[in-house]
Amino acid sequence: MRRKQFLQIGVGAIAIFSIDRLGKNSVQAQDFLSLPTGSRREQVCSQVIAGQIDRIMGGGLTSEVQLLRLLRLNNAPLNIYGDLPTIYREEAVIEGVNYDIAFCQMCLETGFLQFDGDVKPEQNNFGGIGAIGNGIRGDSFSDRRIGVRAQIQHLKAYATTQPLVQPLVDPRFSLIKRGTAPLLSQLSGRWAEDLNYDKKIMSILRRLYQLSGFF
Template sequence: MIPLRIVAENLDCDVLFDKGVIALTTKKAEPQDEPKEEPKEEPKEPIKEESKTEIISIKGPAIATSEQLKRLVKREEDRMKVKMESQGRPFEPFPDVVDLYLEIGKEYGIRGDLAYCQALKETGYFQFTGQVQPFQNNYCGLWATGSPLTGEETLKGKDTMDINKVQFLKGYHGLTFKKPEYGVEAHIQHLYAYVTKDDLPKGKELLDPRFSYVNRGVATNWNDLNGRWAVPGVGYGESIIDDYWKKAFK
């Protein structure tokens, strides 16, 4: 599944999805001061499709417990080891981030259990078989656009980042967070940007450089991320619920 930001940022086009057909409509280019394109804002309108999955809000208290989520990944461990061996890849031990997702999610009013399940989906149970590397502590593909970073990326507007916590490492894909808790909080902040136009909770430091690129407050429920977090994105939010989260209750 191709991240929506690849299309939105690198091709500068509108994405239309209708009856299984993806159409790219190129916008008229405007003069730029520099040849390097800056990331564009993420689209306001999601892709519409029918769904039988129950609607669950992104905001709210966690429902799955720490123990349930830990049992979920433990049950998948042998399967993932076999899968990685079949691909000639080493198995990456699961990072101990369940409680971080639950605790940080609670601080932002975001369902940390479902955010953790989104991380499972984005990283392939933390095996990172895509472009982002395990050491980057980037659990949701933030700033992974399909092209390696130059190390000279700029932030939007007045946004600032602590380079001791968040880095644009030249030659790597996506942001690198110095500690797992920074990567988790950046993920939670990105979801927070989607569900509300409010400022960050008092005392919180911005760790998500993509925060200001989101059309704020446009995604109330997990299925609202369809066509926004990924393109075409059909069933993206439903998959987080059905293929990951629900397994925690079995």
């Protein structure tokens, strides 16, 4: 990996480098540091059994490497967005939002960062906020961290009535009836008109957990 590329990737570079060293094949790309411990695997299983796997407020369970692996297997441009897993983990933890769900929602909304819909890369709008179809591009944010923060705040608005920790950056936060969608399944028909919206995100989430060795 060239030094210039390493520096551009930033905090996500070490994780990507670890995957690259283990080979291009997705099956071979298993970083031993990211394999789940027994307790983490049990935590996922207990959430599945309790029906809490789609609860928006809560802690994520994956590592940065595991999130990067999901992007890599879906041909996301990691040379540009290698820092996103770290940003999602940091921003979501501050607000108490499950970063696994937020990250998988981003994967759906952006087509794994291919941006083949109405929203364009320069908007830094990873949650499709304000993009309602028919060419309406939605909101734009100054940089990717602010864009992620807006998505996290939008999720928190739906999931709970708890106040925000960080200053408000989501321009549509006040339009949401707070606490109406604490579960991922309740975002369908709210965040998006697609009644299968939650199922599509859940499919990506389950794939992430499978790749991470949780089940």
